[in-house]
Amino acid sequence: MFRISEMFRAPRFALAACLLGSLTLAPAAQAADTLMMATTTSTQDSGLLEYLEPMFKKETGIELKWVAVGTGKALEIAKNCDADVLLVHAPASEMEFVKAGHGIDRRQVMYNDFVIVGPASDPAKVKGKSTVEALGGIFTTKAGFVSRGDQSGTHKAEEKLWKQAQITPDKDSQYFSAGQGMIATLNMAAEKQAYALTDRGTWITFADKMGDKNPLVIIVEGDKALFNQYSVISVNPAQCPKVKKDLAQKFEDWWVAPATQQKIADYKLKGKQLFFPNASK
Template structure:
């Protein structure tokens, strides 16, 4: 049975533990920290029941930004981590905190904003040019501000153009993607979102896609087992099973089969 635990603003680990009836042995537990996009989009609810049924494992999901997900893994608070922050993932493995990283899937980021488009950026395919306009004009931008994969990518874009909106128009929320989309809608602001979460929340917010298709907006996801040499208590066997299953033909097909309104939201990489 899939268990979900959402983190908001704090670094305190909250784990929902299933208690078995006295006459039955509890199924093995696999603790997965992951980015909020995999939870908010509905992907995990689509993927994990099949894995749990096949291997008799109960997955406890801790959905946070990628930075916090990696910190949980680094501390040995989870067994496996699924995130979208490639540079941070590589550093995590290089430091000996994780082993066996594999590419799982990819999608893309989108720049979204109010349908009225006060910055005049809608329809372009050059993200940096659009951000320059947003920075120069009297419009607001909401940042995740939570050290997530989306937050890290967004900040790299501002760094690339050497500017960003001034204080008062650049709002650092410290919130998950769904909450940031709602906040941007309320303020008539722009933001950058992963496409899967936007597809889940967009109709409710009224925000429209402004810029898409820029190669800079490519968004890959990787999965990494926590190094059992660092944390001997982790369930490394179950972590390896999940990694192997997600990258197997069955797992890849299950990822590709997840759709919203008929549209595929995550794409497994080409087979090796």
Template sequence: MLLRNLTCALVLTGLLAVPAQAETLMMATTTSTQDSGLLEYLNPAFTQETGLELKWVAVGTGKALEIAKNCDADVLLVHAPAAEMKFVADGYGIDRRQVMYNDFVLVGPAADPAKVSGKTTAEALKAIAGAKAPFVSRGDESGTHKAEKALWKANNLSPDKESFYISAGQGMMATLNMAAEKKGYALTDRGTWIKFANKQGKNNPLRIVVEGDKALFNQYSVITVNPERCPRLKKAAAKTFEDWWVKPETQKRIADYTLEGKQLFFPNADAK
């Protein structure tokens, strides 16, 4: 009897020692959060503190929103405020919250053929168009591409049919590589730029030519996909995800994430 009880106790202990399979949450996000290394940095803490397994697909924000509309993601981490607000207003998403920001920078060849260094964004774009200097656009309806198009439009410029305007149709890192090859200009988020510049080192053929303009502000937010449209959505887990991003400990981790001593993202949580 004692042996049987001991055996049962050991079996029970073994069963209790086996952790329950973590619930998986699917996120659609922008390439900059992956290319910058931020997600890889934050994910272990997220899993440890929430008990959730986070999987993601990193695409342009436009594609991420489409994935969510098709109920193929539970949550979003994106950076195209106007498109995000429309997504929520149209009933596809709920509970949009700001979590962090950085900024866009205009980069170009070290020789700066269009002579835009030190100019405002508006002046720089006009100079690039006037000089017909190569400009490489992501061309993928990402948050960066949407921001770029808005900047051209704000200055009454429509370069998309011009020969100097090159649509890459790819992510930010690939677009920067193409700009380097073409000796062209490009708009990029600062986080991905720092990662790119770090990889290139002393051989980097590009440099920042315009930065610090208010027009280059780049806000990131989290959104839960509307469970009324997507009945299989993991609503409780999605709420945990959003709450985790805005809590002080996570906001501090975002602030602490650096590369080559440079901060890539700046927390500004909307904890509503």
């Protein structure tokens, strides 16, 4: 499969190779029972896709291949007709994508939340505060903040939070753009003793792998502004005639089925639930 790993195991392909592979699949990989998905890094880094994929194949007979990138890049891949389906988490961008005619049948499948993490010493003294108050404290104390900076769903959520706080972070002295996925961003935040916004699923995976060596802790959580919705979208066959519409429909139906929703709820790491199904809501 075309999977990207930033930290926990040696990647089978470099990012460029993964993307190239997704754009130029060999003829054998384009069999009628193979579906190409573009998705966000959190669904892979959390281990969710590797958990669900064997069950999906067994129950549908469809082989699922995917490329895991930021949501912005995933949407671009789909616009270029290089994917059949999407699993992403940037609602505003997704709605624009559908409104522009690139996607159809957007359906909610699960959610988790974002958290702001930072050094255990909490130099900005914002632990337990609201998101707006925390960002204000980080800004006024000139504490470091590491952004994904890649137009991913997490990056878009972060930009929205800064806007809600009516703050433009100082990109010369305190704001660092990783330009990479969530694991790389968390690694940079750990190295710089800085704050960062992350989805909880990836955070749980990161914290588990780092163990006692992890210098970061959750600083802000539980704010309604940190809600993180994931949805599936089929690429519109009217714009991409070669898209596998029937397989994409089966993919979406499988994700919202009660049995699959229960599988999502059952997926845990060290007893912690990473995603919460909400297809029926």
